[in-house]
Amino acid sequence: MRAVSCTAPGDLVVVEREAPRPAADEVLVRIRRVGICGTDMHIFQGKHPFLEYPRVMGHELSGEVVSAPAGSPLSEGERVYINPYIACGTCHACRKGRPNCCMRIGVLGVHRDGGLAEFLALPARNVFSAEAIGLDEAAMVEFLAIGAHGVRRAEIQPGDRVLVVGAGPIGLGAMLFARLAGGEVTTLDLRADRLAFARSALGIPHTVPAGEGAASALADLTGGDFFDVVIDATGNTASIEASFAYVAHCGTYVLLSVVKDVIRFADPEFHKREMKLVASRNALAVDFETVLAAMARGDVPTGLLATHRAPLADLPARMPDWIRPETGVIKALVEV
Missing domain, CATH: 3.90.180.10 (Medium-chain alcohol dehydrogenases, catalytic domain)
Structure with a gap:
């Protein structure tokens, strides 16, 4: 062969x-x-x-x-x-x-x-x-199941504000299933073409360019409260560390991506917000089944x-x- x-x-x-x-x-x-x-x-x-x-x-x-x-x-x-x-x-x-x-x-x-x-x-x-x-x-199915698994780990509730950082394929999967779970989804990425794709293909209403001014834009979108759930799909250490600041009080931060570095964050802010930090690795059979059902429905x-x-x-x-x-x-x- x-x-x-x-x-x-x-x-x-x-x-x-x-x-x-x-x-x-x-x-x-x-x-x-x-x-x-x-x-x-x-x-x-x-x-x-x-x-x-x-x-x-x-x-x-x-x-x-x-x-x-x-x-x-x-x-x-x-x-x-x-x-x-x-x-x-x-x-x-x-x-x-x-x-x-x-x-x-x-x-x-x-x-x-x-x-x-x-x-x-x-x-x-x-x-x-x-x-x-x-x-x-x-x-x-497999790459979308990774996003579906992260969304399930996040325990998103209808109406939750969800920020997906990174609009590559894994991030797009997270956006899709966060929206299907009832989340109000925003995405953040450096690349204008990826943000445009999220808007046109997935109907993501709020797409924010990463970099200078991003924190202010995200604060404006949420009235200064930031996001109930933040999902990182960047694989970038600096981005992962910066996104701790975008998690709302009593919010959840899910790391879909993995890096070789040590991740650092401010413990006073982490405790003040009673933030939940969640790792998400690969996917389980239930996540594959979730994707298969969504595909069969045309979602x-x-x-x-x-x-x-x-x-x-x-x-x-x-x-x-x-x-x-x-x-x-x-x-x-x-x-x-």
């Missing part, structure tokens, strides 16, 4: 390798779509801290069943989406029902080879029917989110363009 391997930072190569042979408890999937995300771009640029090269990237996946274990509800030819978080099932987090933060987690395309290939063999518990939606949509503008696409063999030539901000990529899909 063909696959695309990142052999070193900046180097993608189409390779031939043996097709996988599924174990007794595995589903063999013919991969059809692969979403390219910020993680893949960081791997390509040599910026990912937990990776060894060469690596077949790709964890936003959809495909069709080639074979399934005896007793599986899946049938040959069925469209599927994939949960790319391969959990051990036995550690403390798994025993608590939280495989998203498994102590020995293996993420497809990061800790082990992923889906930029024609076939993939996966544990049956990680493969789910996507017959209610199309292949493009199924490949977008997700997937046709607008998928801005770029290319066949598998063209990815080595297209990836350098897709990582440039001026290209305007929201979600790029690889067709296999």
